[in-house]
Amino acid sequence: MISVLYVDDEPAFLELARIFLERSGEFQVATSTSALRSLADPAIRSYDAIISDYQMPGMDGIAFLKAVRHQLGDMPFILFTGRGREEVVIEAINNGADFYVQKGGDPKAQFADLVHMVRQAVRRKRAEITVAEQEQRYHDLQNANDLIQSVAPDGHILFANQKWLETLGYTAEDLPNLTIFDIIHEESVDHCMAMLQQVLSGESAGIIDAIFKTRDGRKVYVEGIADSRIVDGRCQYTRGLFKDITERVQAEKALCDSEHRFATFFKDNPIIFTLVSAIDGTLVDVNDAFLRYTGYDREEVIGRKVEELGLFADHTEHLRFISTLRAGRPVEGMRMLCRGKNGEIHTCRFFSKMTLINGRPHTLSAIEDLTEQKRAEEAARENEERYRLIMENAGEGILANELTPDGPGRFIDVNDAACRILELTREELQGMNLVDLDTPEMKRRAPALAQELMQKRRVVFQAGFRTGGDREKILDVSVSLFELAGKPTILSIIRDVTEVEATRSALHTLVAGMVGTTGRESLDRIVESLSAWSGANCVLISEIMPDREHARVLSMLLDGKKIQGHSYTLKGTPCESVAKGGFTIYPDNVAELFPESQGVRELNIRGYAGAPLRDSTGRVVGILCIVSRTPLTLLPSAQEIMEIVAAKAAAEIGRMNALSALSESEEKFRALVEHSLDGTLILDPAGTILFANHAAGRLTEIGQPDELIGRNVMEFVAPTSCNDVISDFSKAAKGVDGYITRYKILTANQGERWVESIGKSIIFDGTPSILISLRDITGRERAEDALREANRKLNLLSSITRHDINNQLQVLNGYITILRDTNRDPSLDGYLSRVAAASSRIASMIQFTREYEEIGVRLPVWQGLRTLVDEAGRGINPGRVILENTIPETIEVFADPLISKVLFNLIDNALFHGGKVTTIRFAATVRDDACIVTCEDDGDGIAPENKERIFDRGFGKNTGFGLSLSREILDITGITIWETGEAGRGARFEIVVPKGQYRTG
Structure with a gap:
């Protein structure tokens, strides 16, 4: 890609030239209408070529050319102008313009000519740069410090730099007749030929080690790299760069010889030996013992300085060591602290002297590690101190006595506790032995205990002993046999357990x-x-x-x-x-x-x-x-x-x-149950009746409650309530109980009754059972049926009335529309708007009556809360708002069936009145015997002054009936709703379900 700057005071021609030049895909054109502005732009140096008009205000093309030559040197410059006078062309060429192209004529030919001129000027410039770079590269190669060569596939040397010629003793005139085989030493021929074949095939040979030979036959050790120039699958030549490592190889050989000489002296010696240069402190050699004690590998220490490794922990000691040697005196047994690789400090004793190797001073040291010896001494001191502390502070008595061929000898050490327990002074005890303290019983047991001690070296027993106060004490005794100063010793530990x-x-x-x-x-x-x-x-x-x-x-x-x-x-x-x-x-x-x-x-x-x-x-x-x-x-x-x-x-x-x-509680319970107006049953998990009171007998029309014992409760359940009873039994068995429910039952005389029931899991006679309380609500059910029938008739009348009113409202709204279309008096527009608003409010009131009459019509039922939320949120557009429902599937609420409308209304309010809502979250937790259901969003929230007003009828942007009806629907079963969010951070509604109106499991 060629980058071009085109300067012309004609914007239309600038755009035309840019389009023609960029059509080929070879050019990227920037345009400018001012030469002065272009010169001031730092980006001018980034272009490959400049095209300029001749006649421009402020600075013409020739002046622009001169400025470019002064500022940018020989950047390609093409003058593109409509002025065809000869003097302009001459002036342009004289001032360094690369080409001159005249505007006019066939645009296609004109711009093709311009493209050709620009391309030719840029190629020429790049060629000049390439030649200069190659000349510099050749100069660098010739003067490089490494050996550089180029070899033809047949082995002839095509190029070698000055360092190569000087090292191998050849001149440039020798190169035409030299091949690679002339300069490779016999020892390295096979290896080098294998490497050459790899390079010729285009493979990487890695680092190449070789031995060259000079004109006079000397060995030159080299290492380096080589690659090849491959064209159309064939090698044109190879290139190699090598470093002369002869001195390093010779040094390594000398070091190897040195190691061999010293190996017999200290290599495998268990004593640590080191050889250090006395000139700069470099480690020349160490033996295996040094490596074992310090943890270093040989490669980590050879050639590195002692100070660099930090081998001496105390710098002052090290200076004293060096000063002694430099004074010409050997070091005999000097102790110093030395540091290993892992940082551990060792105490060492040095025996060192100066010696000359190859004419250079070195320090040869034999080192003895005293760490274990020092640790042993410290351990002995610590053991002595520990023994003394135990003897002085132990609560138990401790006595040590000799073991002689005739039995226990005298006590050689006792502590204060032993003196206190035995009521004897230290001096009195140290003149006695164990036999002196024995009671007659202990004297009988002594031979057996002594035999056990000799076999097991430890014996524990309890026995009575005589004290200095002529009393007998019961002691727990632990006796151990061990060596003390090479002599068999008995250690006894005693504890007074007389009182225990x-x-x-x-x-x-x-x-x-x-x-x-x-x-x-x-x-x-x-x-x-x-x-x-x-x-x-x-x-x-x-x-x-x-x-x-x-x-x-x-x-x-x-x-x-x-x-x-x-x-x-x-x-x-x-x-x-x-x-x-x-x-x-x-x-x-x-x-x-x-x-x-x-x-x-x-x-x-x-x-x-x-x-x-x-x-x-x-x-x-x-x-x-x-x-x-x-x-x-x-x-x-x-x-x-x-x-x-x-x-x-x-x-x-x-x-x-x-x-x-x-006993008192049982009497009270029996009296309470026997005289209760509500029926009471106790059932086993299978439904068999274990207990029944008189009220239960009356409810089932069985004379004596004992006649119910042993019968299954399902005999008295109407078919329509069987599934509910089985479900509630299953929940009670799992511990989900304490809620009110209702069933239809059958009496012994085939009569039907409605009962209200509550169950509780209990233990009866030691087995899991279910306690059920029954209340006859047959009369209440009949009254509620009559009330529902009357309500149905009122709702029918209300529905007919709403229908007629809605018809009249439609007629009224139609005439309002006609009046608006035909009215020519602007003063009447306000009155017509008021009439329309009143009509809309009447319609809202009619809609409210339709919704309100549904509240409380149907009986409350148990409903899964998570399912209700999922159904209420089905209409949400997933791409707009996310509904998060974390309510557990096990939570159910006892509420009016219209609770689904409450949840829908909360979601609807968030979507249409919450502002920029992206997430609506539902959650439920049980706290303080209540189930707290929350609905929150991340919208605008509710202002503090409106938190209670939003539940007023008529408040809001629409009819205002939604939250008002929601509160009344929930209140049917004692459920409350509040707004507890923070304005600006989203609305948060809390629905509080009291105990008994929710269940889990």
Whole structure:
């Protein structure tokens, strides 16, 4: 594509020239009517050629040409003008115009000539640029630092740059007689021939390694790339670019020789060895031990500097190391911190000295990793510290003693806890052994325990031991056998469980006394067991009365005798302290602590212990107490024992009260059901009658309700209601119950009655059942039938009246139209408009009466809410508005059948009055025993002052009856509707369905 700028002060000729030039598809033409503006445009440099008229205002074509030559150099310039004077042509050519084309004559020939001139000028310019570029490229090739060659398919060398000639020792005059085979070394012939065949076939050979030979036979190692020029499937020549890597190869060989020399010295040595250049710190060689300890690969470290790898963690230590070596002194055992590849720090000991390799100073180091040794030392210190902390802070006693051929030796270490448990000082214990602490029982068990310890190296047991206070304590003992400083040692851990065992024994005795009893008998057993355990004069269990000021004794044992019918005041007694603060014990002087308590004075009480009885909520409902006329001495675990027993007593009191309340509730329920005016049935899941009251018997015209037991309820259901009953039974079995429904039933005398029913899933005699309450609504149904008949007649009359009024309104509107068409008096137009408006309002009122009379005519029914919304939204254009319905399919509402019109009206209002609505969303959630149904859109919303007015009759842009009727339709079954949206963010209507008017499942 050739880009052309055409400048001419004739717009019509500009357009004509552009069309002719662009017809070929070879040109892209920009036009301008001013040479001055074109020169000022930065885009002028982007064009391939300029066409210019000669005679133009401001600047003529010759002046424009001069400016172009000055500013743009030799850009192709064609003068295209109607002036044919010879002097103009000469001036144009003298000032550097490429061609001159004269306007006029045959347009086709004229523009063909112009196209030819432009094409020729641009090609010439591009050719000049190409020649210049090739000359520069040839100059660059000649002066390149790499070896560049071009070879014919027969192997003759067509071109080689100066670097190639200098490296291989040839001159330019040698090239005509040289072939590729003359410069390839014998060692590389086979490899190079294989590479040459790949390149000749047009394949990529990748990086080529080769050995060239110079004129005098020396090896030149090279690496590079080569490709070929393929024309019509045949190779014309190959091109190659190679780098002289002889020095690098020689260096690698020298390094290889060096590695071989050093391999026998340190390569496989388990001690870490490194060889580092003393000049710049470059790692020359490392052995495998170094790689294992640091985690590096050889390629990652060889040739890199120590500082670059960060091998030394402490820069100051490294400087000290270098200074020592530079001072001519060897490093003998210097410790330094070294860093591995993963950042881990090792403590190392260096043995290093300077050495010359190939005349250059190097540092040869043998390195010993002290990390494990240091860790072992630190671990030993930590273990010693840990052992000391355990010995000093353990709650259990710890003793260590020697193991001699004759048995356990003396204690070599004990902690404070062991001294406290055994009631001996450290000095006393360290002069003893385990045998000195044995009881007679322990002496009998010792041989077997010793044998088990030697076999398993650990033994755990419980036994009695003598203490320094000449008492016997029960100890839990764990004994382990281990090596300490190379000697067999016994480590014993002891725990004093004397009190725990006493508590366990007491609890066992108490529980054994309570097993197999419930209710009042269980409370008596608890009192007897506590009395025997404590040895106290009195034990009692009392229940706090509802006034929370008095307590009633449920079981009491005083001086071995049962006391019944006793109660007492809590205020000022120890029991009040228990009720308020929990477990309480007063070993002595109770009378002095509670001087106002009459019972304390009368019984001469000195010791007291009490525990609260709590119900399942934690509330104190009673008191368990032990009372003594002498100072009270109990085990330290008395609180635990009494609280366990108190929990048992509280549970029994709760059970007794629950049984009493249940019995009372059953009596109330039976009296309520037996005397109810509504029928009550209890059915099993199959419909068999398990229970019926007298009202149910009367409703079915069966004398005694017992005659209904065992019969199936479907015997009394009219055929028209069978499906409804079966459906409601199925829902009740799934837990969907508590809603009102109506059926037609058959009596025993084949009579028909209407009943209103509500069902509930219950457990009856331990099995799932259904409780049904029935109310006879036969009279109400008859009255409603009569009311519906009267309403039907009124609606018929209303329909006839509306029909006649609508006919007259059509006549009236017809005459209004005639008057408007024939009226010549403009002053009457206003009156005619008012008459037409009044006629329209009358028609709206008539339409409202037709819609209003349908409200409440049909009985409310259960309807699927999601299906209602889907049906109401069928008329929505999917391309305009999206309807999102997320209401669960399981939700049903009990409402007037016209609820479908309510939902349609909400969608219709959003579409026609909501503004730019794109989405209408319906959702439903159950909250606070109500089902909240929302309808919201993303339109303009409702202004705050209109949120309630929109439900007024007559409000709005049309008749205003829609939302008013919607509220009345919903109100039939107690459903309410409100607008709760935010103005500017869309309308939001909330329909609140109360409990009983919706169901799920």
